[in-house]
Each structure stands twice: as C-alpha cells, then as structure tokens.
Amino acid sequence: MDMQQKGPFCQSCAMPMQKPEDFGTEATGVRSNDYCVYCFKDGTFTAPDITKEQMIEFCVTLMDKEGIMPKHKASAMLNEVIPKLKRWQ
16 A cells, blocks of 8 residues: 555545545444544444554554555554554544
C-alpha cells in the first residue's frame, strides 16, 4: 500500500477506502468518511479497547498474510502512519 495514493484512508487502521462498501457507518446508518467497515459500524468502533500498538500488529500480520506487503515493510510503514491517524491522536 502506497500511502502517497489518493485517500481517503481509514483514520483507525489506514486502509484505503476506495469503494462504497469499504466505509463504516454512523449510528444513523450514514456512511462514515473517517473509518472503514472493519473498524467502525453503527457509530461505534468494532474493537473499542484495541491499543494503537495492537492495531499496528494486527494490520502488519494481515498485510503479510494477504500478500499485500512483507512484514518488515508493513511494520515500518504502519509504525509511521497509524500514530498520526485521527483515532490515535
């Protein structure tokens, strides 16, 4: 995943949100422009107690497993990007 590509990106996990079904939903059912479907549903976080460090580890493992990016590259990128996202401020 190239963080230089056009967003939007989930402000929790940094996933690019490119299709309507990628976006999470607010309590009203309206699309959330900040969070993806995996992180945010019906106005609440799907993993409300996850820490920033746990989110990074989860995403690194997922990206490696899915063949998106090797673990060492994903770790370097996500340790740079995730702490700057809205959820973790």
